[in-house]
Amino acid sequence: MIRPVATTREMTGMPTGRLAVWWVIASEIVIFGGVLGSYIMHRIGHPEWEYQAAHTNTMAGAFNTVVLLTSSLAAVLAHNAAEQKNGPKAARFLMLTCLGGFIFLVVKSVEWTNEIHHGYTLASSTFWSFYYMAAGLHGLHVIAGMVIMLFVAADARKNKELQRVENIGIYWHFVDLVWIFLFPLLYIAK
């Protein structure tokens, strides 16, 4: 469907940068997998957590899912533009992706402020510890992705290093992927 703009190494058969991103994702699967796996087994073993889970804001979580899915669309459209050697257009889509990440973080901040205001903090219970730790770790990945994306967009605007548009896009889709699982676990299973 899409051909990359980077060069390929003979030994691996793919650009080294993109392979590195896949390795990052492979390690992230173990990190988030451990967190989510632990959460699932404790959630099943502790039916009393339902009283705490009832206080998470499903609509805020659903809205943030829409935001992240839309930012993922912008990221893949940036890749599409980079494939057509249209750096400025790719940069614009990357900035839209960043905007999605920013909106996600703003909603999360409002949500957390409200929950902390009601007394649900990191130390309130094991459920809330998992909630803040899992969502917080994910939020840090959103911030990291946004920072890298700004650098990639700055180069892409000058039609430089366009292969990086795809690389950061793959990372961003993974961040989206983690949220796809976090959302039902933290907001829907009540």
Place this chain on the structure above:
Amino acid sequence: MSDTAHASAGSHGDHSKHYIKIWAILLALLVVSVVGPIIGEKLEHGGTINHHMRLILTLITAFGIAIVKAFMVVKHFMHINLEKKYVTYMVTAMVGFMLVFFGGTAPDVLEHEGTHWENVSAKEVVKRGQAAGAAGAEHHGGAAHPAEGSHVPAAPVEQEVKH
């Protein structure tokens, strides 16, 4: 030199419409995953279905659809099917490690007693948490794990061996 994994699959054409279509499907699936459990809850309260059926409905609409959404993102946005095969193997192996971790540790967490052991403190925490939750005492965020919320230490012996 071009990338063989991707080059074999197509051209530099504009695929915007395809991506927008996938995005629309993902949003539609999201709606189902949110509405499904809500409908299940209403049906249970109305007596149309029992608690067991409601759980199945939640599992299918929320978690089943999450897996479908994840698959769509990996295939259509991350293009893993256009990568070298070893990338798929690498990612799959990591998911496998995750399952090994889950399978190895879950038996001690999912249940609080077995043939020759009993997790006394965990059972106590569940009992007190359910009592506090049912009484509506969770308003200040400490009810799900009363041993922490009330600063009362849990039973000192984590596991007792049955004789």
